Every structure is written in structure tokens, then in C-alpha cells.
Amino acid sequence: MKYLALIYSAPGSNPDYGTPEFAASMEEWNKVNQTYIDAGVMVSGDALQDVATATSIRIRDGKTETMDGPFAETKEQLGGYYLLDCADLDEAIKYAAMIPAARYGTVEVRPIMDLG
């Protein structure tokens, strides 16, 4: 079963670029990536540009409305994701708990809908 791990955190809660903490944190993320690859659960995973770069789009009465900003203004914002292929929810929770941001933010795990 595939699970999407959505990574939310408050801006500024992760270490600043260029600091030793940042380097340590990058190493941690790389380690997690490698763990996923070695375990054969990694489908994909990416970090997103910050929320200031977001554009939200909707179509109303046939017209495209474009808005500057994220879908919802929240304290913790979506900052990245992993798509993981796991046996069940227990395994998905186990791997999602390894994501460094789980310690200062929140990771939401959602199963991918099986349409096959």
C-alpha cells in the first residue's frame, strides 16, 4: 500500500541555512532517505519551496481565479512529502516517525486511494 507522508512545520522551526545545526539536519534527512531506499519503501520524496511561493488556483463560473498564497493560512505549513510503499499502516507510521520534522512539526500520513 502506498502512503503519502505530508510534512508540516512552522516557518523558522527548522535550523537556519549555513549554521552547523543546518548541516547536521541535512545529514539527518539524507540518512532517512537512505533508510527508505535500503528498506525498499521509497517511491519519491521532495522538499517544497517556502509557502510565500505558493499560488492557489480555482475555477468559478468558468473563470480561472488565481490567488497569491497557500490554500489555507495555518501556523504549520506543508513543506515537503514522501511517498512510501509500505505493508500496512503500522509500517507507514514507523517510517514516518523517522522524518526529522516530526520532532518540531507534524507528519500526516494518508493512504493513496487504490483505483485499480
Add this chain to the structure above:
Amino acid sequence: MVHAVLSEVVQDSRGRLLAALIANLRDFQLAEDSMQDALASALVHWRRSGIPANPTGWLLQTARRKAIDRLRMSRNFDNKSAQYAHLLKLDQADAEEESEQEIPDERLRLIFTCCHPALDPKTRIALTLRTLGGLTTAEIARAFLDREPAMAQRLVRARHKIAKSGVPFRIPEGDQWAERLNSVLSVIYLIFNEGYAATKGDRQIRVDLCEEAIFLAQLIAELRADQPEVDGLLALMLMIHARRHARATPDGALIPIEDQDRTAWDQPMIAQGIKLIETSLLRGSLGPYQLQAAIQAVHSEALHFHTTRWHEILGLYDLLVQFDGSAIVKLNRCVALSYVDGPEAALQSSQDLDVELAEYQPYHAARAAFYHRAKRHSLAVQSYDRAIDLCDNNSATAFLVEKRRDAKKEAEQMLGL
């Protein structure tokens, strides 16, 4: 006649049947629906052709066939689906073996699924009661003062989540075992407490929920022996439940342990609890439920309230605080302390909990009792007032109002009024 036999089979084997079905179908909702179909079918067939030799086996086989029908009729039916093929195979095997063998007991797996931490705590309780206990949705709704449609909706959502999010139907192993067992035990204890100390409404004791909780703990103890904390929880609940006839007046008013008629305690149930906790403590793996059970054992062994061995209870609370340092456990420790070192010591020691337990009715009730015993009557009245304000249980309120009246009277007597 058929109706009576069927009710009996359902009462005895509902959880076991449903667990076996869920193990086969991997789908809570389909299992529940097929079971209903099978029960309806039993009423018709058993009346016509007599009660089968193995009624439970008959129900399981029929429910599986009903599930096959339901799958066939479903909108996106695919006869190559793994679920369907698996069921057909089981049905064939049943027919060949005349389904005389015992249904495998899958209830331990089921309870771990129902109490999965991915479900909301209240949902865990409701789903466990509905699936493994003998309670109907209407009864569970009543127990939690919910409307029945809301409770039914909660159960449907839970079954949907389990099916769609891949909650495993499995007994956890290794380092997961202790943590997940804890989740199961806390669900059972919450069920018990809901029955024991209803926070709202008139009936202080809802025996049904207490008995369900005891049944569930017994079930786990039976399916997985030698788990000290399982035995600890079971012993704890038995010893508290043994006081059910002594802890309320006929009109439902609460009687605290110090005023209870101890001859009304259920001695065989207490003996069962004490034996369990004694054996469990010998295994040398302490835990919070065992310690709470040991505390209840000391209470149970005292013939009178004034002969309670409070030193022992205080010592057990000192150990319990190491496992569970919550303010509520510390408050209970203060009650024990008040009988060892006096109410002034308890007032001093409970002072630290003031912020954390500001909105907790039993905190103010305990402080009021300490003041009362320390003969500081006006402070006692103030604390009783605060406790009464926070109390939403009629019989507990009545009890507090009476205590407040006593404190007020004593204060006036001291002033010579």
C-alpha cells in the same frame, strides 16, 4: 425456542464469530453486515429445519456465504478479486469438513485492531464495545450520552478508516507489544471507569460497562497468559467492582469508602482479585495497574476503615508515582498521606497541584475534606463550594452538599452560634 437459542449463541459467541469473520474478510463493515444477514437467515432456517448441531459453525459458514453474495452484488465486483477467491476457498473447505471443527479464536488480533492508536480514543472504546463486547450501538450511545445516529456514524467512520488506511489485523510483536498492549489496557480501564464513575447523569454505577471491561480483561488474560499488567488491571477492576452494592444508597447517592458497609462487599470477587495480584507481583515486573491493584487489595483486606494499613498504601503510591507522575496520582497519594501524617501534611503536599487541578472536582473535594478534618471549617466550606460548582453528577453533588452543610454547622458551633 429458536429465538432463545439464537440469543444465547449470540450472547456467548458474537465476539468470537465476528472476529473470525473479520479475519476472513478483512473488512469490518462487510463482516458486521454479513453477520446480521446470517442471524436473520438463522431465524428462518432453524424454525423450518431445526437447530443445527453446531450453531456457531452454521452461523459462520452462512455469514461467509452472505459475504460472497454481498461481494457479488457490489457495484465494482471483480470475481478475480483476492477477497472473493479466498472466501470461495474457505466455503469449499467448510463443505468438505462439514464445519465441525472449533472456530479459531481471532479476538486477540481484533482487540489490537480496535484499540489501534491511529483511531481516536473515544472511537477505540466504542469500536471495542461494539465489536468484542455485547453492547448494541444504542447502548454505547446511551453510555456516552451521544445520540444513536452520531455513535453509528462514528463506528462507520472507524470501520472505513481501518479498511482504507491499512490498519493491520495483527497482534503486535517485539518492541511494539508493550506500547500497544498499554493502549488496549487503557481502553478497557476507560470503559470500566465510565461504568464506575459516570461523570454525567443520575446513575452512579453502570454495571454493564464495568462487566464488559472485566470480561475484556479476562479475555486477554485467557488468550495471552502471564502478562503481569493484564492480571494487574483485571485484579484492580475486580476489587473495585466487588464494592458495587456498598458504594451507593438505594436512591443512587454516593457512599465514600470510609462509610461503606463492608459486609456488602463481594468477598469471592475480592478473593479472586487478591489472588491474581499476589501471583502477578511474584513475577517481579511491576507496573502501574499492578500497583493500583495492590492498593485496592490493602483497602479490601481492612475489616474497618480505621484499620486500613495506610503506611502500606502510601508506600505503594510512592512507587506508583514513579510510573505515573500525573497530578491525579499525586492527589491520591496526598489522601493516603493525610491518614499517615495528618490532614495538614496533605494540605501542604497537595498545594503544588493547585494550578494543574484547578478545574478538577475531586481535587477540591479532597482539599475540602482535608480542611474539614483539620477543623479549618471556613476554608473547608470554600473548597466544597468550588467542588460543587465543578460537579456535574447529581449523586456526587448531593454528597458534597451534605458534607458542606456539616462543615458549616461545625464552624457555627465552634463560634458558639
